[in-house]
Amino acid sequence: MRGGLVASARLLPRPLVRWFLQRRAQLDINENMLGGKKVKIIFVLGGPGSGKGTQCSNIVEHFGFIHLSAGELLRAEINSGSENGTMIDTIIKEGKIVPSEITIKLLQEAIIKGGNDKYIIDGFPRNEENRAVFESVQLQTLVTYFQLLQINISPEFVLFFDCSEEEMERRLLGRNQGRSDDNIETIRKRFKVFVESSLPVIEYYESKGMVKKIDATKPAPEVFEDDGKRMKFTNGIT
Ligand SMILES: Nc1ncnc2c1ncn2[C@@H]1O[C@H](COP(=O)(O)OP(=O)(O)OP(=O)(O)O)[C@@H](O)[C@H]1O
Numbered sequence: 001m002r003g004g005l006v007a008s009a010r011l012l013p014r015p016l017v018r019w020f021l022q023r024r025a026q027l028d029i030n031e032n033m034l035g036g037k038k039v040k041i042i043f044v045l046g047g048p049g050s051g052k053g054t055q056c057s058n059i060v061e062h063f064g065f066i067h068l069s070a071g072e073l074l075r076a077e078i079n080s081g082s083e084n085g086t087m088i089d090t091i092i093k094e095g096k097i098v099p100s101e102i103t104i105k106l107l108q109e110a111i112i113k114g115g116n117d118k119y120i121i122d123g124f125p126r127n128e129e130n131r132a133v134f135e136s137v138q139l140q141t142l143v144t145y146f147q148l149l150q151i152n153i154s155p156e157f158v159l160f161f162d163c164s165e166e167e168m169e170r171r172l173l174g175r176n177q178g179r180s181d182d183n184i185e186t187i188r189k190r191f192k193v194f195v196e197s198s199l200p201v202i203e204y205y206e207s208k209g210m211v212k213k214i215d216a217t218k219p220a221p222e223v224f225e226d227d228g229k230r231m232k233f234t235n236g237i238t
């Protein structure tokens with residue numbers, strides 16, 4: 001692969017090759033670069049119904065992030081009639097977690113398509129596999145010859161919406177958005193999966209000092225005040 005690229009580089013005009021090598025060197029030095037811009041990623045985690053989607057809408061409005069919800073991307077994939085749709089639908093109804101390669105591919109595509117340098121990703125990583133695979137894969141940017149421009153993506157920090165199960169259950173049963181997983185049977189399964197698979201991911205980031213915990217049991221406007229303070233305390237994130 002590398003030999004082939006070196007050989008084909010000889011056929012290209014020298015200034016173009018020089019430019020390409022400079023760009024690649026820049027991208028190698030700076031992590032999380034997308035098309036030359038430093039990409040900032042924040043993960044938003046919390047139990048089902050803790051208010052992740054609600055607060056992300058506020059954050060988009062006030063802090064100029066693009067919001068990507070892993071769950072929304074998966075639901076769009078079901079509705080698009082894709083070949084994985086039926087499988088994803090079954091997993092979601094069971095309250096389980098979709099294989100990482102499917103979710104990460106959807107996130108990668110959305111990040112590249114978004115063309116922004118600030119993303120807030122909600123509901124991801126949902127388990128240790130999600131986290132490890134996402135942090136190990138690389139985003140390929142640009143096209144054809146420039147596929148060498150690859151970027152590792154890691155989050156700046158993690159917002160954790162901490163909410164009691166009793167409150168989350170009450171909210172989910174009242175959400176009324178026609179979601180196939182907002183029924184008491186699936187909700188209980190999702191709580192179990194959250195405790196068993198998602199909390200360890202939050203603990204992992206906590207051990208790295210990357211978690212900003214938010215009391216999400218409060219009314220939505222108060223939670224957002226807290227989000228705002230947390231975001232502003234972070235150097236250069238807003
Ligand atoms: N702080 C709050 N107090 C009361 N209700 C809230 C609060 N935040 C959100 N809600 C309501 O609770 C429901 C769930 O909120 P939301 O969809 O934002 O949660 P979520 O964490 O994204 O859930 P999921 O993981 O299932 O997608 C919605 O009906 C929303 O309007």
Ligand SMILES: Nc1ccn([C@H]2C[C@H](O)[C@@H](COP(=O)(O)O)O2)c(=O)n1
Pocket residue numbers: 048069070071072074091092095096097098099103122123124125126130181190
């Ligand atoms: N990383 C993810 C995110 C979501 N899912 C599936 C399983 C969830 O129960 C469902 C809904 O997600 P939500 O909208 O509640 O964030 O989507 C997943 O498998 N992997």
Ligand SMILES: [Mg+2]
Pocket residue numbers: 052053069071123
């Ligand atoms: Mg949501």
